[in-house]
Amino acid sequence: MKIFTTHQTKEIDRRTIELEPILSINLMERASIAMTQWLTTRFAPGVVTVFAGNGNNGGDALAVARMLAIGGWEVTVCMASHNNLSPECQINYTRLTHLTKVKLHLLANGDAIPQPDEGIVIDGLLGSGINRPAEGTVLDMIQAINRLSLQVVSIDLPSGLRGEDNSDVPHHAIVSATHTLSLGFPKLAFLFPENDHCVGEWHVLEFGLHRTTIEAMTTPWHLTRAMDAKAILPARDKFAHKGHYGHALLMSGSYGMMGAAVLASKACLKAGVGLLTTHAPRYGYEILQTTVPEAMVSIDRSDILISEFPDLTPYDAIGIGPGIGLKTNTCEALAQLLDHITTQRMVMDADALNILSQHPELLDKLPRETVLTPHPKEFQRLAGNWSNDYERLERLRAFAIKHGIVVVLKGAYTTIATPEGTCYFNTTGNPGMASAGSGDVLTGIILGLLSQKIAPAQAAILGVYLHGSAGDIYANAESEESLTANDLVRHLGQAFRELKNN
Template identity: 50%
Template sequence: MKLFATSQIAGIDKYTIEHEPISDIDLMERAASKLVDWILHHAEPDQHLVFFVGPGNNGGDALAAARMLAWALSNIEVYIMDLGKGMSGSANTNLERLQQQNRTRIVYIDNDSSLPEIKPTDWVIDGLFGSGLSRSLKGLPSEIVKHINASGAKVIAIDIPSGLMGEDNRENDREAIVRADVTLTFQFPKISFLLPENDPFTGNWLVQNIGLHPDAIEKTETPFFYTDQQVARELLKERRTFAHKGTFGHALLIAGSYGKMGAAVLASRSCLRTGVGLLTTHVPRLGYSILQNSIPEAMASIDQSDLIFTQNPDLTPFNAVGIGPGLDTKCNTGRGIQQMLEEELKKPMVIDADALNLLAKNPEWLKNLPTETILTPHPGEFARLTRSVDCGYERLKLAMDYALENGVVLVLKGAYTAIACPDGTCWFNSTGNPGMATAGSGDVLTGILLGLLAQGYSAKDAAILGVYLHGLAGDLAVRESSQEALIAGDITQHLGKAFATLKDS
């Protein structure tokens, strides 16, 4: 799925109106009907709904929804924010329709008005401002937002919480943004929904398809994408009848050190569960028996050191290399990584964990990375690779610049993991849950990515598909247990179901 800046969405709306064709007021009716369907499905018949309505199209959506709901629900109040400029054309039309219906109490709020009482049992429908906002709310709009937030009521935002901007909120006044429990957004999630600093405002956001014109969506260029089930399914390769283990590649995993052999075990197991034909795991001497007893399907390559990685084996037999889980950051390990990167024989590679930390200390190594190497930092590791930033939007832009400048595929781990590619695109992931914030989850992802690289997936496709499968396996595991009880091994155990679920979609 493509994601767009709010200015682009306005252009897609305009194209839809001109080419479907459909009038602005009828497109508003279409959007309002989606809101009404959701509210009727979730609200009790006697639920008190309090609408707050602004002067633009977002207010028009709210007015249309209030009119439709008034035929089914009797306990509705509408408060219209009066800024002295009247309402936009279609919004004003919906106001007239609501007034003619004469089933709903309508109250105007201006600077001289007292703000209405909102009870904790009420549902507030936020239709003050839409996605076209470009500056922080002040004055009366800010006071209304703060009043809503202080009420304790359940808040449903129409399209976007009022006060929140669609992309960059670094200069925004966070006290003047509606804190929604549910956001019913139209056609596409807004980019700001996918950034951690905005989670307190969006709550649980749900996309409502309002049928914007597919030609406009296709023609409008964007660097941002959202990996849904359809995208992931199209990336998945079919396994042919006469294929054999050689068909699916030979992976080399370099992992583990004294006290951290679990990382090597987790990454090895997930690599095998991803369908690689052969796996060799290179471990320090002390890890030999641990690996052979834990993962009999993997072959062992033994380092000259008892405790850490110091020197890689001959890379010739391998189709891809993964390095980092549980590796430690000793000087000899750093020299071993440097020597490997300086070899003329370049293999597709995924770098994680301690290998990333060593790369951060030695940025000159970047020039020796194989083309489109996958890097998988969490925000702390990414800060060490680049610099500390204050918000997710700035981190996202920095990640996209870093991928472009260094020719790497950068997997910035977290909720809605962002995959920044050297072609300038960025793919947000749709799967996963907070239970996956657990020790070893990243090691499992490294194994998945390595397995896909060894099978011949491009770095970009491996990252997009691998992150999706990782999150999907975590979601399937949570269905059988809970977020609190989830451990990394559960993700690996559900990879089979994740593949099956994707294939059956």
């Protein structure tokens, strides 16, 4: 699903009005019907306090207030002013005044703001048209809303939040919503950890914007839904043999870190690879043979770390990093590997990434479309610091473009940036997955998919989706708290099945 900038959304809005054609007031009515339907399926009719601004966000709020009042809700509306209303807001204001049962408060500067103690709150003060941090009575109303202990449903955006960069907006100038009903598309800002405090649960409501315009409009930002991930999943051929699904080489483990090699190996196999060879230090031999009997083992000359790599000829894809450590011999083996790699696809994680940040000259040797899977700290070591989440995203794109690689920045809404600068935000997963070994499992999955000749960016998008989905399946059945990396491996089968049946 595409994510557009505020500016693009306005253009889609304009073209819908022109090409459908539809009057803007009727488009607003359609959006408001979609929001009212959402509200009435979620909440039983009761008390609702609606805060409305003077632009079209306020217009939406006034239309929703009218629809709820007609539906039997007890509606109170608070407005900062009824002057300088946008034309659509003005029409909805007039329509609302015809309903005598709606209580209307027009607040002048300094007036006490109603403080409801029951029901729900609808926040329609400011939407995508915000052009400066909230101020005056609108700011007072935002702060009054934030003092309430009621559920707050924001229209389009929590008032005060902008669709993209919010680096200059203080938290106290943004409504803290429990739900945000985003009109048409998600906003980029919803995906940033720094806005978690205000966005709450967000929902995209479709209301018939112009399809051809949406299809033609390009954007670097995409959200991966089940249908997008499913489209990547290749069908399995009835007459296939194990050679069809590729031969993966995993270089993983060191003394005390063999668990990483075990987890990544298991995950690679579960992701459907044909053959797996795990290259590990000598001392890991028995561990691997007993815990992952499906994998072949290639033994390093070193007992305790990886200091060499096998002949690469048989392999379709190489995964390196989980548990390898940062010792000089291992760094040298990695540098050598990069000199010898030919057609193999590659995924690098954990200590392989730390080696890259200690030896940035190696970044230039990465084969095009190599997949790196850093968590934020590893990415910071690789690409430098950032001061806000928007800047971090820009840095991610720039880094992927500069080095011609695929970067998977892990976290809530794990983001996959391609060498072309396109970003895909993942929608599966839960906080229970921020635990030991979770990254090793992801590396194994992506390696398994790369070996099956799925293009690197696609393998990363699908791998991240399945990894998160396995975590969600486990968390729904058991709990987030008890989730371990092994549980991810064990539920990968169900994640595939859910995706296929979707």
